[in-house]
Amino acid sequence: MKKIILLCFLAISCEDEKRVWDNPYDPRSDRSLWTPDSLKINQNPLSLDEIELSWLRKGRDFDGYIIERKIGSGDWQDSVAILWDSIYNWIDTLDLKEVVKNPEEYSYRLYAYADSNISNKVGISIKPNVPGPPQPIDVIAVDYLPNEITFAQDKILTVKWEKSLEGSFNKYHLNHTIENSSDTSIITFDDVNTASWDTNEFDPKKQHWYWIEMEDSTGQKTKGNAKANLINKVPPAVQLDSITYSAGFFELKWSAVTIEDFDQYIIQKIDISSGGIINTFIDLKETESAQAIANRDEEHQYQIITIDRWADSSFSNIQSASSYQRIVTVDNMAETGDDITIANLGPNLSFKHVLSQVNAYFPIWIQGGNKVFSFYDGGVGLVVNEDGSNFKKITGVEALDIAFDLTGLSAVFTGEDHNIYYLSINSNDAPNLIATHTNNEWYSDPEIFLKDQKQYILYSKRKYQSNNNIGVEDIYTSDVDNNGILKLTNAQNQEKFIMPRMSPDQSKILYVKEKDGLYIMDYPVVQGNENIKSVTENGEKLVPVYSKYFRNIRWSPDNKRAIFWTYKNSTYFLYVFELDGDPEIKLLEVGGRYADWIDSNTIIFRSEPSNAMFTKNVSSSTNTDPTPFSVSPWAQLQPRK
Numbered sequence: 001m002k003k004i005i006l007l008c009f010l011a012i013s014c015e016d017e018k019r020v021w022d023n024p025y026d027p028r029s030d031r032s033l034w035t036p037d038s039l040k041i042n043q044n045p046l047s048l049d050e051i052e053l054s055w056l057r058k059g060r061d062f063d064g065y066i067i068e069r070k071i072g073s074g075d076w077q078d079s080v081a082i083l084w085d086s087i088y089n090w091i092d093t094l095d096l097k098e099v100v101k102n103p104e105e106y107s108y109r110l111y112a113y114a115d116s117n118i119s120n121k122v123g124i125s126i127k128p129n130v131p132g133p134p135q136p137i138d139v140i141a142v143d144y145l146p147n148e149i150t151f152a153q154d155k156i157l158t159v160k161w162e163k164s165l166e167g168s169f170n171k172y173h174l175n176h177t178i179e180n181s182s183d184t185s186i187i188t189f190d191d192v193n194t195a196s197w198d199t200n201e202f203d204p205k206k207q208h209w210y211w212i213e214m215e216d217s218t219g220q221k222t223k224g225n226a227k228a229n230l231i232n233k234v235p236p237a238v239q240l241d242s243i244t245y246s247a248g249f250f251e252l253k254w255s256a257v258t259i260e261d262f263d264q265y266i267i268q269k270i271d272i273s274s275g276g277i278i279n280t281f282i283d284l285k286e287t288e289s290a291q292a293i294a295n296r297d298e299e300h301q302y303q304i305i306t307i308d309r310w311a312d313s314s315f316s317n318i319q320s321a322s323s324y325q326r327i328v329t330v331d332n333m334a335e336t337g338d339d340i341t342i343a344n345l346g347p348n349l350s351f352k353h354v355l356s357q358v359n360a361y362f363p364i365w366i367q368g369g370n371k372v373f374s375f376y377d378g379g380v381g382l383v384v385n386e387d388g389s390n391f392k393k394i395t396g397v398e399a400l401d402i403a404f405d406l407t408g409l410s411a412v413f414t415g416e417d418h419n420i421y422y423l424s425i426n427s428n429d430a431p432n433l434i435a436t437h438t439n440n441e442w443y444s445d446p447e448i449f450l451k452d453q454k455q456y457i458l459y460s461k462r463k464y465q466s467n468n469n470i471g472v473e474d475i476y477t478s479d480v481d482n483n484g485i486l487k488l489t490n491a492q493n494q495e496k497f498i499m500p501r502m503s504p505d506q507s508k509i510l511y512v513k514e515k516d517g518l519y520i521m522d523y524p525v526v527q528g529n530e531n532i533k534s535v536t537e538n539g540e541k542l543v544p545v546y547s548k549y550f551r552n553i554r555w556s557p558d559n560k561r562a563i564f565w566t567y568k569n570s571t572y573f574l575y576v577f578e579l580d581g582d583p584e585i586k587l588l589e590v591g592g593r594y595a596d597w598i599d600s601n602t603i604i605f606r607s608e609p610s611n612a613m614f615t616k617n618v619s620s621s622t623n624t625d626p627t628p629f630s631v632s633p634w635a636q637l638q639p640r641k
Contacts (some may be wrong), residue, residue: 024062024114027406034059035109035119041126047167048131049096053108053124061085062114068121072104085112096131096168096218103130108532134166136224142210144202144229157229160196164591166216173221179206179228186213201422207231235306237314242387242508243302246641249291250321252559254304259467266305267292270318272348296640298323298438299346322346325640326386327631328363328372337361337377342388353388362550362634364596366408369638373411375399375423380413380423380431388640394423396431401551403447405455406504410448412457412480418442420459422480434482440464440471445551446485448480450504455480458509462499475500475511488525499546501553501562506578510535510553510562517541518553518564518577535577537585542566542575550594558600561618565593568626572608576618588618589626598637 021029037056044050053067067081067090081090092106096495105127111117128641144157159174160254172189187197202208213224239255252267267290269278276302281292294304304316324346332338337359344351360382363374380394381402397415402423404411411423413436419432420443434457435443446459456479464471473496478485489497496514502523503509509523518535534541543553544564553564562577574592575585588595588603592614595605600621606612607626613627613635629635 022060024060024117024119026113029116029117029520031117031295034062034112034114036112036122038063039110039122039124041108041124043126043128044329048099048129049094051092051106051126051128052089053092053110055110057085057088057120059112059119062112062117062413063121065090065110066118067110067468070107072102076109094128099128100130100218100220103127131216131218132170133159133220133222134164134168134214136222137164137172137212137214138225139149139210139212139227140231142208142227155203156198156200157208158196158198161212161224163195164192164214166214168216168218169214170217170219171215173215175211175213177209178203179209202229204543205231234312235262235308235314238265238304238306238316240302240304240316240319243319243580244386245294245321245323248294250294250300250302250323251289251291252302252304252319252321253289254316257286257306259308261308262286263307265290266307268303268305270301270303272299272320283497292321294321294323296323297346297520299349320349322349324349324350325369325576326638327630328365328636328638329630329634330360330374330634333633337375340372340374340382340384342372342384342386351387355382355384355388355391358382362594366404368408368639371408371425373404375402380415380421383425394430394431396421400548401445402533402604403551405448405450410455412446412448414444414446414630418444420446420457422448422457434480435459435461436479443501444473445498445546447502451505451506458500458502459464460496460497460500470494471496473497473514475509486525488521488523499544499551499553500549503555503559504557505561510555510577512553512627515543517543535584537575537587538583542585547594552593552595556597556600560600561619563588563597563603563605565595574605576603588616589614594634596636599640604635604637606634 013564022033024034027401028436033051035058038056038060040054040477042052062085065083066079068076068078069080070076085092105125107123107125109121111121123485139159139161141160154616160402169192174187175184177184206563207228209226209554212224213221215221220244221279235257237629238257242253243257244251267280267282268280269292271278296381299322301320303318305313322344326342326344329341330338340355340358340360340363342353359377361375363372366373370386372384376382378398380396382393384391397417399413399415402411402413409425413426415421418437419433420435422434423431437443441463444460446457448457456477458477460469460473460475462473472494474491474492475488476485477488491497498512500511506523509521511519513519519532520535522531522632543566545567553562555562560579565572565574572591572593573587574589574595577587591609592605593609595603598604598615602615602617604613604615607614611633613630613632615629616626617624
């Protein structure tokens with residue numbers, strides 16, 4: 001019997017040694033098996049008033065968790081939180097005012113409990129970040145105005161400040177003191193949307209200083225920049241923005257004055273050499289522009305004086321004015337284009353505006369010299385005002401050539417896709433497709449003209465008989481919607497009529513018969529009596545060459561002449577055609593091309609041998625030497641306004 005009892009005892013002892021005591025409700029349990037694990041602590045980076053504890057649950061089921069807290073060297077606070085065993089995080093809300101006042105370390109202990117049993121305690125600490133002071137709020141204006149009628153009485157002073165964007169906003173404290181005084185008064189506002197304050201209790205002969213002390217919900221305060229009223233009643237100076245010359249006048253434009261006590265402007269004309277006042281004129285109207293009489297090739301300076309009803313005054317900036325022409329240049333005829341420079345030709349005024357990294361080709365003046373147009377690499381063109389302002393790119397298919405109407409407001413061009421496009425220069429609209437080529441035809445070299453108050457285009461259209469360049473090319477007209485198409489020529493046997501150019505009075509069309517010569521026809525064309533003839537130099541035919549970007553063959557403004565260039569034996573030859581001349585054609589310059597009209601008697605052209613620009617009077621003898629104009633390889637003179 002004793003042997004049996006001993007065996008049972010040994011069996012129970014062996015079983016006890018192998019058993020895991022993991023039941024939290026058993027006082028004999030291993031507390032480490034259900035002690036919370038991986039305790040972490042974080043402070044909310046946005047609000048700062050939240051401390052979050054998080055942990056991992058371990059072990060079998062138990063009742064929940066208990067959290068203890070200690071601040072600084074203080075005593076532990078028992079059971080600041082009692083949580084279910086299914087919760088694995090807890091947020092402690094801080095009193096930020098207390099944190100700011102006493103920046104102490106916060107310590108936490110966490111343990112699980114099952115009835116009266118508890119796990120091991122795990123602890124963690126954090127020193128909360130102290131919220132910084134609020135962003136300062138600056139006073140942005142301290143202004144006063146007189147009563148519109150009495151002026152000297154019932155003045156109102158207005159203080160304006162920035163609106164706070166603080167999420168913890170509490171109060172604005174508006175501080176006020178008078179110059180040379182140590183006394184300060186304070187007005188408090190608790191509405192964050194309040195950003196101004198009015199008073200009629202002030203002395204306008206003294207400076208009244210105001211500043212905002214911003215207070216947040218933690219009680220912290222930040223002082224912003226102070227501002228004071230002006231002790232005098234000097235009106236603000238206007239900004240003289242621009243002066244442009246047109247048709248015998250300088251037009252001055254300036255910013256408007258917005259003061260209630262405005263009286264008048266005085267416009268001063270200043271001698272550019274001596275700095276003395278030449279004359280003045282008065283404009284009593286509240287306006288933003290005025291005209292001053294000016295002759296060609298004058299240089300002056302102007303200034304606007306603003307006068308209020310107290311006879312106080314202010315002076316604008318001084319702006320220079322020139323009725324000299326300007327030039328636009330490109331200094332490098334690179335394949336990828338170059339910078340554009342707009343400069344003034346006057347002897348004293350220095351005006352120079354450079355458009356950098358625009359990759360420009362052949363800039364020209366349009367709209368009577370008010371704007372510059374230029375091709376650029378990768379798009380249709382660039383447009384900029386004569387003073388370099390309002391620069392814009394016209395995107396779209398890259399243009400091969402372009403022709404403007406007489407106003408310079410509209411243009412037509414052929415793209416690399418051999419389609420014709422219509423462009424309104426002052427609009428932001430994209431170019432409008434007029435005519436689309438097909439597999440056996442394409443368009444080229446369009447021009448735009450006005451007939452019966454309606455816009456039309458003149459162009460060439462090549463029709464292929466196959467894909468091997470065998471075909472004919474004829475000249476057509478249509479309206480800008482590609483309606484009312486009219487064929488002007490009748491090419492036969494692979495004839496190609498190209499480069500049509502309408503005279504300004506729309507009475508003649510110059511064009512080229514490919515590999516043959518220059519021709520002229522009457523317009524409008526009378527079927528059966530086209531009146532077409534060859535244009536020759538002493539009986540010898542000349543073939544103007546096609547020029548990418550810059551259009552060859554250009555009529556003079558008075559319809560009497562045209563200039564063009566040919567290419568033979570590796571040399572360019574520049575000619576003038578006289579409509580009623582004898583001979584019809586004269587050689588102007590060997591090595592000249594890219595010619596255009598300055599006026600009906602004078603041209604500007606590029607000399608290939610010298611790589612520079614020249615002018616020449618074509619009404620005089622052809623033996624007259626050209627006049628150097630610019631050392632740049634490309635330059636265009638602004639038309640007279």
